[in-house]
Amino acid sequence: MTDRNQNKLPNNLPQLQNLIKRDPNTYKDEFLQQYRHYQSHLEIFQLRPSQFSKTLDELVIFLAQVSHCYPEEMSEFPQQLKNILQRHATVLDRTVRMSLCKALILLRNKGLISATGVLELFFELFRCQDKLLRKTLYSYIVSDIKNVNLRHKNSKLNTTLQNFMYTMMKDNNPIAAKMSLDVMLELYRRNIWNDAKTVNVITTACFSKVTKILVAALKFFLGHDDAAEEDSDSEQEEGQKSTKELMLGHRVGKKTRKRQRKLDRALAALKKHKAKKKKAESFNFSALHLIHDPQDFSEKLFKQLETTTERFEVKLMMIDLISRLTGIHQLLVLNFYPYVQRFLQPHQREVTRLLLFAAQACHDLVPPEVIEELLRVIANNFITDRNSGEVMAVGLNAVREICVRCPLALSDELLRDLVQYKTHKNKGVMMAARSMLQLYRKVDPDKLHRRDRGKPTEFAQEIKILKYGERDAKDYIPGAEVLSVKDDTTEKEKEEDGWESCSDVEDDDEEGWIDIKHSSDEEELDESQVPEDPDERKQKAREVTNTRILTQEDFKQIHQRQAAKEANSADKSAGRRDSKHRKRKHVEIEADDEQSGELLSLSAIESVFKKRAHDKESRLATVMEGRKDRGKFSYGQTKMNPNASTTNKQKQKGKNFMMIKHKVMNRKQKRSFRDKQVALRNSLLKRMKNKR
Numbered sequence: 001m002t003d004r005n006q007n008k009l010p011n012n013l014p015q016l017q018n019l020i021k022r023d024p025n026t027y028k029d030e031f032l033q034q035y036r037h038y039q040s041h042l043e044i045f046q047l048r049p050s051q052f053s054k055t056l057d058e059l060v061i062f063l064a065q066v067s068h069c070y071p072e073e074m075s076e077f078p079q080q081l082k083n084i085l086q087r088h089a090t091v092l093d094r095t096v097r098m099s100l101c102k103a104l105i106l107l108r109n110k111g112l113i114s115a116t117g118v119l120e121l122f123f124e125l126f127r128c129q130d131k132l133l134r135k136t137l138y139s140y141i142v143s144d145i146k147n148v149n150l151r152h153k154n155s156k157l158n159t160t161l162q163n164f165m166y167t168m169m170k171d172n173n174p175i176a177a178k179m180s181l182d183v184m185l186e187l188y189r190r191n192i193w194n195d196a197k198t199v200n201v202i203t204t205a206c207f208s209k210v211t212k213i214l215v216a217a218l219k220f221f222l223g224h225d226d227a228a229e230e231d232s233d234s235e236q237e238e239g240q241k242s243t244k245e246l247m248l249g250h251r252v253g254k255k256t257r258k259r260q261r262k263l264d265r266a267l268a269a270l271k272k273h274k275a276k277k278k279k280a281e282s283f284n285f286s287a288l289h290l291i292h293d294p295q296d297f298s299e300k301l302f303k304q305l306e307t308t309t310e311r312f313e314v315k316l317m318m319i320d321l322i323s324r325l326t327g328i329h330q331l332l333v334l335n336f337y338p339y340v341q342r343f344l345q346p347h348q349r350e351v352t353r354l355l356l357f358a359a360q361a362c363h364d365l366v367p368p369e370v371i372e373e374l375l376r377v378i379a380n381n382f383i384t385d386r387n388s389g390e391v392m393a394v395g396l397n398a399v400r401e402i403c404v405r406c407p408l409a410l411s412d413e414l415l416r417d418l419v420q421y422k423t424h425k426n427k428g429v430m431m432a433a434r435s436m437l438q439l440y441r442k443v444d445p446d447k448l449h450r451r452d453r454g455k456p457t458e459f460a461q462e463i464k465i466l467k468y469g470e471r472d473a474k475d476y477i478p479g480a481e482v483l484s485v486k487d488d489t490t491e492k493e494k495e496e497d498g499w500e501s502c503s504d505v506e507d508d509d510e511e512g513w514i515d516i517k518h519s520s521d522e523e524e525l526d527e528s529q530v531p532e533d534p535d536e537r538k539q540k541a542r543e544v545t546n547t548r549i550l551t552q553e554d555f556k557q558i559h560q561r562q563a564a565k566e567a568n569s570a571d572k573s574a575g576r577r578d579s580k581h582r583k584r585k586h587v588e589i590e591a592d593d594e595q596s597g598e599l600l601s602l603s604a605i606e607s608v609f610k611k612r613a614h615d616k617e618s619r620l621a622t623v624m625e626g627r628k629d630r631g632k633f634s635y636g637q638t639k640m641n642p643n644a645s646t647t648n649k650q651k652q653k654g655k656n657f658m659m660i661k662h663k664v665m666n667r668k669q670k671r672s673f674r675d676k677q678v679a680l681r682n683s684l685l686k687r688m689k690n691k692r
Contacts, residue, residue: 013062024069031070038063042080049088057099064103068110078104078113082121094130101125101133105140115148116160123168123183126176134179142186149192158193166201174210181205181213185220188287199290203297206321207304211314218317221287222324243270294329298322302333316350323361324599327405330363337361337370341377346391352605355394359401360600362409368468371409375399379414389426396421396432397605400439407443408468415440415447457565476542479558479565483544 016034020027038059045056060081067074081100089097101122107113122137145161148154168180184202187193205217250263291297305318319340326333340358345351355378362371382395396418403410421433437452444465445453464472548554614622652660671679 013058017062017065020066020069024066028070031066032073034059034062035073049084050091050093052093052096057096060099060103061106064106067107067112071112074112078107081107082117085121085125089125089128094133097128097130098133098136101137108144115144115157119144119161120164123164123176123180126168126179127171127173134175138179138183141183142190145187146190146192159197162193162197162201166204169201169205169208169213174213177208177210178213178216181216185216188220194286196290196292199287200292202287203291206297206301211310214310215314215317218314218321221321222317243267246270288324288328291325294325295331298325298331298333302336302339306339312349316353319354319357320360323357326361327363327599330365332366333361334367334370337366337374341374344377345381346387352394352602355398356401356600356602356605359398359405359605362402362405364406364408364466365469366406366409368406368409371402371406372411375402375410375414378402379418383418383421389424389429392421392424392426393428393432394605396429396436397607400432400436401600401604403436403439403443407440408466410447412447416449416452419448419452476538476545477550477558478541479561480541480544480550480554481537482557482561483548483550483554 013034016027016030020031024031038056041053041056041059045051045053063074063077067077081104085092085097085100085104092100104113104118104121108115108118119141122141125137126134128134145158148157162184165180165184169177171177171180181202184193184198188198188202202217202220205213206221208214208217246263246266250259253259288294301318302322305315305322308315308318322333322336325331326336337358340354340361343351343354344358348354358374358378378395378398383392383399385392387395399410399418415436419433419437421429422437424430424433437448440448441454442463445463446465466472550558657664
């Protein structure tokens with residue numbers, strides 16, 4: 001009998017696997033034979049678990065593939081694999097260990113083993129010194145938990161795994177703890193585990209003694225993506241290096257048009273790749289709001305900050321997180337402000353970020369005496385004439401942002417001194433001082449000198465100066481007095497009458513247009529009906545707020561009214577102007593919808609009004625912009641008739657060099673200084689010889 005007709009199934013596992021999946025009952029004997037073969041090799045493997053066994057490796061994968069076909073015979077198979085990994089995980093051969101993990105993954109995908117047992121085992125396998133295994137298990141854990149919670153949240157499984165991961169993050173193996181933390185961070189970013197328990201488990205990592213775990217947890221709360229930052233940094237460095245190499249290769253090679261076009265295409269591709277990868281910085285505030293006890297967490301983190309020996313970048317991250325928690329939750333960590341004062345020097349590295357953190361941690365519940373000392377330190381170190389204009393502007397911007405959140409902290413004397421810089425020769429200092437002046441005109445004009453309070457406006461009459469801890473709770477919408485009071489019953493009657501009039505239209509007028517007026521079209525910003533007395537305005541605004549459902553158009557008119565209050569004079573004589581002129585002016589006025597939000601932007605501190613020096617790209621863009629409306633550049637005088645004949649001199653420029661070589665070479669060459677010296681020497685020697 002030839003080899004072609006022989007039965008090769010005992011030695012060809014892939015073929016047997018395919019046949020078993022098609023017809024399990026027919027090939028059950030062959031399967032049992034392979035299963036007994038597996039058990040015998042397993043007993044041998046138990047004696048020497050560190051030795052690689054190719055046969056056992058192939059049999060494990062084969063049995064995992066066909067295990068769903070014989071559930072009764074394979075009932076003990078998953079537990080056997082788990083026992084091997086739990087007992088000998090660290091001493092197993094890498095290939096065998098990976099095969100056992102893949103077999104468990106196959107069994108889990110077929111539903112033959114519970115998720116809890118497999119995932120907890122995989123977390124323990126993070127302790128193995130196998131990077132490829134850890135990466136594979138990390139991807140599978142994230143995808144499996146995602147699939148389990150795809151349709152509805154599996155609270156029981158999530159709670160069990162979260163408790164287990166809480167213990168894993170305290171593991172003595174730093175790699176296992178870091179991988180467990182990465183799993184939780186990834187699940188939170190994918191909105192799978194975005195509950196308060198996950199966030200509070202991650203908070204424990206902020207007190208880890210392992211720097212990588214500490215930095216990963218801090219970056220999570222600060223809204224940074226560690227992996228994305230590393231990728232972007234490596235891509236940016238690689239892009240800069242590639243650009244440099246391309247320019248260098250083009251410089252040393254021969255200059256041709258083909259090589260120039262190739263260089264331009266390569267540079268354009270690099271620029272496009274950088275622009276595609278560049279993303280705006282985003283923050284996730286939900287994690288900061290889900291912390292159970294932010295006051296206790298901030299105090300512990302600040303205590304760790306005072307005693308830590310980490311590098312300066314890690315300290316900055318801890319300062320940033322404490323300031324965000326303090327500002328968002330309005331906490332009281334009074335020792336934080338004197339700690340930050342030590343770094344507020346113009347020569348300090350990352351001083352603008354430190355000023356940002358100091359302003360971020362301020363709010364109106366902090367005692368003004370604590371913030372006053374901070375403001376005085378900034379004023380003494382930054383806002384002095386011995387510093388440059390940019391340093392002074394940065395200091396004034398920082399003081400302004402702090403005073404926005406805690407206006408009572410700035411004393412009258414210091415405020416009046418800072419406002420004097422409104423006439424400074426440096427534009428950045430002048431603009432920063434004027435922004436400070438405008439702030440206190442709205443918040444507390446009495447702190448300013450009488451000449452700096454400006455013209456009395458309607459808005460100034462409504463300012464209520466708050467004391468420490470006092471709140472201005474309004475039961476109406478400011479500016480709503482510009483709207484008219486409406487009754488719901490009359491509105492319904494108007495709507496019914498409108499529909500009746502539309503239905504009574506005769507058929508002969510079907511070709512005509514019917515204008516249906518909306519309530520928003522009838523209402524215009526007419527301030528002639530607005531009361532002049534502030535108490536009357538409040539009363540009318542209260543009536544409008546309580547009797548109307550405001551629309552977006554109504555809010556737009558309210559914003560315009562509030563903006564107009566800052567420009568309109570409080571003098572009654574000024575209100576007797578032309579109504580059309582006032583209406584047109586108020587329509588042009590737009591309210592300032594910018595909101596500071598929960599966090600400050602670094603541009604608020606670094607906004608120095610100075611004309612920046614142009615780089616090469618911006619200069620080139622300016623040059624090309626100026627060349628749009630002019631003709632093509634040409635050397636010398638252009639001909640009035642482009643078809644006219646040319647001179648011999650012009651024709652000579654377009655000829656081949658070999659055609660005019662004889663003329664060029666025969667021209668009288670200009671002699672060098674050395675040639676003139678030799679000629680003069682020979683001439684003098686010849687004269688002396690002739691005299692003899």
